[in-house]
Amino acid sequence: MVTLAEVARHAGVSASTVSYVLSGKRTISSGTRQRVEQSIRELGYHPNAGARALASSRSNIIALMMPLRTDMYVPVMMEIAVAVATTAREHQHDVLLLTGQEGPEAVRRVVGSGLADAMILMDVELEDDRLPLVREARRPAALIGLPADPRGLACVDLDFAATGRLCVEHLAGHGHRDIAVVGEAPAVYERHTGFAERTLDGIREKSAELGVRVLHRPCEGSYESVAGTLARIFDERPGTTGLVVQNESAIEPLLSLLRQQGRAVPEDISVVAICPDQVAGQTSVALTSVAIPAQEMGRRAVEMVMTRAGLGGAPAMTGTEQVELLPPRLTVRASTGPAPAAAGPLPG
Amino acid sequence: MVTLAEVARHAGVSASTVSYVLSGKRTISSGTRQRVEQSIRELGYHPNAGARALASSRSNIIALMMPLRTDMYVPVMMEIAVAVATTAREHQHDVLLLTGQEGPEAVRRVVGSGLADAMILMDVELEDDRLPLVREARRPAALIGLPADPRGLACVDLDFAATGRLCVEHLAGHGHRDIAVVGEAPAVYERHTGFAERTLDGIREKSAELGVRVLHRPCEGSYESVAGTLARIFDERPGTTGLVVQNESAIEPLLSLLRQQGRAVPEDISVVAICPDQVAGQTSVALTSVAIPAQEMGRRAVEMVMTRAGLGGAPAMTGTEQVELLPPRLTVRASTGPAPAAAGPLPG
DNA sequence: GCCGAATGTTGAAGCGCTTCGATAGATCCC
DNA sequence: GGGATCTATCGAAGCGCTTCAACATTCGGC
Numbered sequence: 001m002v003t004l005a006e007v008a009r010h011a012g013v014s015a016s017t018v019s020y021v022l023s024g025k026r027t028i029s030s031g032t033r034q035r036v037e038q039s040i041r042e043l044g045y046h047p048n049a050g051a052r053a054l055a056s057s058r059s060n061i062i063a064l065m066m067p068l069r070t071d072m073y074v075p076v077m078m079e080i081a082v083a084v085a086t087t088a089r090e091h092q093h094d095v096l097l098l099t100g101q102e103g104p105e106a107v108r109r110v111v112g113s114g115l116a117d118a119m120i121l122m123d124v125e126l127e128d129d130r131l132p133l134v135r136e137a138r139r140p141a142a143l144i145g146l147p148a149d150p151r152g153l154a155c156v157d158l159d160f161a162a163t164g165r166l167c168v169e170h171l172a173g174h175g176h177r178d179i180a181v182v183g184e185a186p187a188v189y190e191r192h193t194g195f196a197e198r199t200l201d202g203i204r205e206k207s208a209e210l211g212v213r214v215l216h217r218p219c220e221g222s223y224e225s226v227a228g229t230l231a232r233i234f235d236e237r238p239g240t241t242g243l244v245v246q247n248e249s250a251i252e253p254l255l256s257l258l259r260q261q262g263r264a265v266p267e268d269i270s271v272v273a274i275c276p277d278q279v280a281g282q283t284s285v286a287l288t289s290v291a292i293p294a295q296e297m298g299r300r301a302v303e304m305v306m307t308r309a310g311l312g313g314a315p316a317m318t319g320t321e322q323v324e325l326l327p328p329r330l331t332v333r334a335s336t337g338p339a340p341a342a343a344g345p346l347p348g
Numbered sequence: 349m350v351t352l353a354e355v356a357r358h359a360g361v362s363a364s365t366v367s368y369v370l371s372g373k374r375t376i377s378s379g380t381r382q383r384v385e386q387s388i389r390e391l392g393y394h395p396n397a398g399a400r401a402l403a404s405s406r407s408n409i410i411a412l413m414m415p416l417r418t419d420m421y422v423p424v425m426m427e428i429a430v431a432v433a434t435t436a437r438e439h440q441h442d443v444l445l446l447t448g449q450e451g452p453e454a455v456r457r458v459v460g461s462g463l464a465d466a467m468i469l470m471d472v473e474l475e476d477d478r479l480p481l482v483r484e485a486r487r488p489a490a491l492i493g494l495p496a497d498p499r500g501l502a503c504v505d506l507d508f509a510a511t512g513r514l515c516v517e518h519l520a521g522h523g524h525r526d527i528a529v530v531g532e533a534p535a536v537y538e539r540h541t542g543f544a545e546r547t548l549d550g551i552r553e554k555s556a557e558l559g560v561r562v563l564h565r566p567c568e569g570s571y572e573s574v575a576g577t578l579a580r581i582f583d584e585r586p587g588t589t590g591l592v593v594q595n596e597s598a599i600e601p602l603l604s605l606l607r608q609q610g611r612a613v614p615e616d617i618s619v620v621a622i623c624p625d626q627v628a629g630q631t632s633v634a635l636t637s638v639a640i641p642a643q644e645m646g647r648r649a650v651e652m653v654m655t656r657a658g659l660g661g662a663p664a665m666t667g668t669e670q671v672e673l674l675p676p677r678l679t680v681r682a683s684t685g686p687a688p689a690a691a692g693p694l695p696g
Numbered sequence: 697g698c699c700g701a702a703t704g705t706t707g708a709a710g711c712g713c714t715t716c717g718a719t720a721g722a723t724c725c726c
Numbered sequence: 727g728g729g730a731t732c733t734a735t736c737g738a739a740g741c742g743c744t745t746c747a748a749c750a751t752t753c754g755g756c
Contacts (some may be wrong), residue, residue, distance in 0.1 A: 001462070003712055014736045019714060026715095029734060046460025050401025051712035054741050059398060064445070068430060074423045082416060085447045094463065097412070097445040099433045112394025114349070115442065223632040249630075252600040256632065259608065282570040282597075284604065351742055362706045367744060374745095377704060399742035402711050 002045040011039035022047065053114065060093050062305060063116035065107075065130070067123035068100040073248040076276060076294045077122065080144060083298025084120060091306050093117070104129045111137040118305035120144065124155075126192040140308035142301040146194055152319050154308060156300040159325035160195045163290045164202025166330050167244045167272045170288070172210040175339040176242035176270060179207070180233045181216040182226070182254065184247045189218055199246055199274065215240065221249025223256075230257055241269055241339045248275040255284055266337035277331065286333035293326050300324060350393040359387035370395065401462065408441050410653060411464035413455075413478070415471035416448040421596040424624060424642045425470065428492060431646025432468060439654050441465070452477045459485040466653035468492065472503075474540040488656035490649040494542055498671050502656060504648045507673035508543045511638045512550025514678050515592045515620045518636070520558040523687040524590035524618060527555070528581045529564040530574070530602065532595045537566055547594055547622065563588065569597025571604075578605055589617055589687045596623040603632055614685035625679065634681035641674050648672060 008015040013032060020026040021036040028036075039045075053059040064084050066077060085095045096116055098106045100123070107130050110116045117139065121130060124145035134141045135152050143155040171179055181203060183189070184196045200216055207214045215237050219229040229250075233240055245251055251273055255265065263269050265285045273280060273289040280289035304322065356363045361380060368374040369384040376384075387393075401407040412432050414425060433443045444464055446454045448471070455478050458464045465487065469478060472493030482489045483500055491503040519527055529551060531537070532544045548564055555562045563585050567577040577598075581588055593599055599621055603613065611617050613633045621628055621637040628637035652670065 001460075001712095004714095005712075015713080016715075016737075017735060020735085023714080026735085027733065032734075044460070046457065048402070048712050049461040049463040050398050050405070050407060051741090052714080053398025054396070054402050054743080055712075055714040057398070057714095057741070061444075066430075068434075074426050078422050078426055081445065082414075082447055085445050086416075086449055089447075089450065095445045096409075097429065097433050097443045099430055099437075101434055102437065109394065112349075112392070113397040115397040222630040252604070253632065256600070256604040256607070259604070284571040284601065349742095352744095353742075363743080364707075364745075365705060368705085371744080374705090375703065380704080396742050399711090400744080402713080402741085403743040403745080405711070405744095 001048070002043045004045075004047070007036065007039050007043055007045050010043060011036045057114060058117050059115060061096050061116045062088050062093050062302065063096045063098055063106075063110045063119045065098045065119065065121045066100065069123070073275075075279070076248070076292055079276065079294035080122060080298040080301075083295040084302055087299045087302040091302065093302075093306075104133050107133040107137065111139050118142075118309055120301045120305060123193065126194045140305040142304040142308075144297050144301050146198070146323065146325075148194070150323050151321055154304045154320075154322040154324075156297050156304065156324045156326070157195065158292055158297070159327055160198035161202035161205070162325070163274060163328040164199040164204075164244075165206040166202075166290060166328050167274070168203050168206035168210065168212060168214075170272060170330055170332075170336065171242040171244070171270060172206075172212050174242075174270060174337060176212065177339065178213045178237055178239045179215075179242035179244060180237060180240045181214065182229060182233075182243060182245045182247060182250055183216055183218045185220045186218040196246065203244065213237070219247055219250050221247060221253075223253040226250045226253040227257055230254065230261075242336075243269060243271045245271060245273045245275075248273070248279060251275060251279065251283060251287070259284070265335050268340055270336040270339070272330075272336060280331070280333060285335045288331065288333045288336040290328045290330050293329075296326055300326075349396070350391045352393075352395065355384065355387050355391055355393045358391060359384045405462060406465050407463060409444050409464045410436050410441050410650065411444045411446055411454075411458045411467045413446045413448065413467065413469045417471070421623075423627070424596070424640050427624065427642035428470060428646040428649075431643040432650055435647045435650040439650065441650075441654075452481050455481040455485065459487050466490075466657055468649045468653060471541065474542045488653040490652040490656075492645050492649050494546070494671065494673075496542070499669055502652045502668075502670040502672075504645050504652065504672045504674070505543065506640055506645070507675055508546035509550035509553070510673070511622060511676040512547040512552075512592075513554040514550075514638060514676050515622070516551050516554035516558065516560060516562075518620060518678055518680075518684065519590040519592070519618060520554075520560050522590075522618060522685060524560065525687065526561045526585055526587045527563075527590035527592060528585060528588045529562065530577060530581075530591060530593045530595060530598055531564055531566045533568045534566040544594065551592065561585070567595055567598050569595060569601075571601040574598045574601040575605055578602065578609075590684075591617060591619045593619060593621045593623075596621070596627060599623060599627065599631060599635070607632070613683050616688055618684040618687070620678075620684060628679070628681060631683075633683045636679065636681045636684040638676045638678045641677075644674055648674075 004015050004018050008018045013036060018036050021028050021033050064081060088095050119139060119141040122144045124143045124147050126148040128147055131147055143153055146155050146157045188196050203214055215233060217229045217233055219225055245254060258265055258269060265271055271287060273287045275289055276294060277291045280287040352363050352366050356366045361384060366384050369376050369381050412429060436443050467487060467489040470492045472491045472495050474496040476495055479495055491501055494503050494505045536544050551562055563581060565577045565581055567573055593602060606613055606617060613619055619635060621635045623637055625639045628635040
């Protein structure tokens with residue numbers, strides 16, 4: 001392997017000069033710079049990551065802790081991960097992939113060893129084991145998701161309460177007065193992941209405000225489970241004309257079942273989904289949906305930790321609270337329309 | 349941060365002793381060992397990753413290059429990634445996540461900087477840009493997928509040819525004489541990813557052998573695309589009674605469409621899918637399927653690079669060819685049965 | 697009871713880089 | 727035109743760890 005010293009010798013300068021050319025931390029005359037850059041290219045030099053990390057005590061690595069669960073919608077996770085990796089590269093950083101497997105211990109290990117300069121945690125629960133460690137670690141961190149107590153933490157998430165409100169607003173605007181929520185798997189609620197509850201809160205709030213009746217049922221992604229949930233919904237509230245689906249895996253079975261039961265979408269029943277745009281466009285009836293801005297979330301999380309690390313330009317500010325809720329965006333597609341009984345939008 | 353030296357002082361031994369306790373590379377009396385371990389615990393010591401990498405020229409990091417594409421089935425990718433990360437941890441390694449984005453340049457960077465000790469490449473194409481670099485890099489590497497020329501490389505993949513044969517065998521065994529393949533998206537074939545072609549080869553080979561007629565149609569995951577594909581299949585070969593589905597995203601729409609068209613599964617038409625078991629179990633009709641052993645693939649890839657790094661015990665042997673094709677396993681579920689016209693399994 | 701071999705521990709030399717303080721010229725101002 | 731100020735470069739001191747050669751000590755064998 002080519003070393004800094006060899007490049008320096010080749011270019012006829014000192015090692016520190018080469019280092020400064022690389023980092024740009026001191027002014028170097030353009031003649032010298034070019035000579036050094038030429039040598040670097042000729043020798044095919046790549047700075048040694050370990051030596052760099054040791055000397056500068058910065059690894060240029062961001063740790064990304066992913067959940068290991070299978071009940072979360074995987075494509076969204078993946079999209080976030082890719083966005084994190086891509087954005088990190090724009091900031092000259094790489095991404096270390098940690099699974100939830102190891103739990104809080106992973107945080108300790110990564111922080112303690114200086115393996116990563118910063119951390120991004122996905123799938124944050126309301127009371128997350130990892131948060132105490134993250135708080136006391138003197139490393140910038142960002143959460144994707146919103147814990148019960150975000151004090152001293154940087155968080156980014158979709159504004160799920162607003163999302164819930166938006167869905168209800170849209171349905172109510174079409175005259176629906178009886179709606180049902182096909183929620184996430186029961187395990188998601190039991191784990192207190194927050195986003196599901198927040199969506200529900202938003203839905204309930206807006207429904208109360210607009211005089212819409214709401215029925216909520218958790219639902220797993222399997223065909224059977226969706227069938228059962230749907231049966232219970234129509235059993236309990238036969239007048240239901242609007243559906244909000246939060247569990248992405250339930251979408252396909254749901255549409256399939258509705259068709260089978262002779263319920264036309266959107267003529268008999270309107271469906272709003274909370275899912276990535278790609279999914280919404282691929283279904284038999286294109287879905288009116290609120291997109292989960294996975295990419296944006298990953299990108300913002302990286303930008304947050306970079307800012308906090310003072311690497312993005314601003315001074316360090318680990319410990320400052322910063323909660324960023326991305327505004328939901330509802331895209332009207334083919335799955336929603338006027339409620340069958342009602343005459344159209346409410347006046348006002 | 350606590351350093352080795354501080355631990356040594358605290359335990360009343362030299363730094364090298366602490367290091368040997370940690371690495372186990374020399375015998376240390378149990379008294380000393382315990383004293384050192386106690387100090388480590390009391391001080392909350394974590395070895396500095398950078399220093400370690402510099403001194404030992406091993407980073408204990410494996411790079412995982414993932415595709416960035418969205419036309420591959422994401423859950424499988426994710427499962428592989430998680431398996432890689434989990435297995436890597438069992439070998440005291442962490443995983444660096446690289447996206448396809450950067451292309452071959454990423455290989456050069458990671459290898460050149462000593463950031464990673466080994467590499468695992470996913471979604472390998474038949475003629476992959478990255479392979480020349482991987483070959484000349486003196487780092488162990490493993491591919492998930494099989495390139496056209498695997499010389500000098502370690503590869504692991506499902507035996508897709510055998511998978512194709514297995515599907516045909518199963519359908520032919522039920523008396524089906526006219527089958528169709530709902531393939532991957534056209535882009536997958538254009539990119540020459542190999543696995544799709546190999547499946548097809550296996551299907552054609554076995555079909556020829558058993559006297560089964562085969563029609564192959566690429567197909568994207570959208571409802572529309574599946575509808576079109578299906579229409580063309582039944583238009584061209586109205587007698588089709590067996591379907592092999594390779595594009596996982598097409599499965600749900602496919603079942604939904606068949607039901608809509610009044611084709612009962614498996615009474616009128618049998619469906620074999622190539623997909624993760626979890627998917628096969630969640631559909632309206634549980635699918636007879638050949639599982640994609642994502643976890644096994646990830647695990648084996650890690651074990652391969654660990655062996656090649658001589659870290660797993662065996663001596664280094666980068667440069668040796670090693671192709672491991674995992675045998676397919678077909679699980680019979682509810683979606684396949686006797687061909688409607690035929691009387692059952694062929695004699696013999 | 698002495699020799700050679702195990703066994704356990706240490707000191708010191710790096711690994712390749714960053715960064716600080718110093719230095720030698722070039723440039724400026726009045 | 728000489729001190730003050732910049733600018734461009736260098737030398738050297740580490741960063742925290744691994745590892746090698748060397749040094750004590752203990753032990754078994756005869």
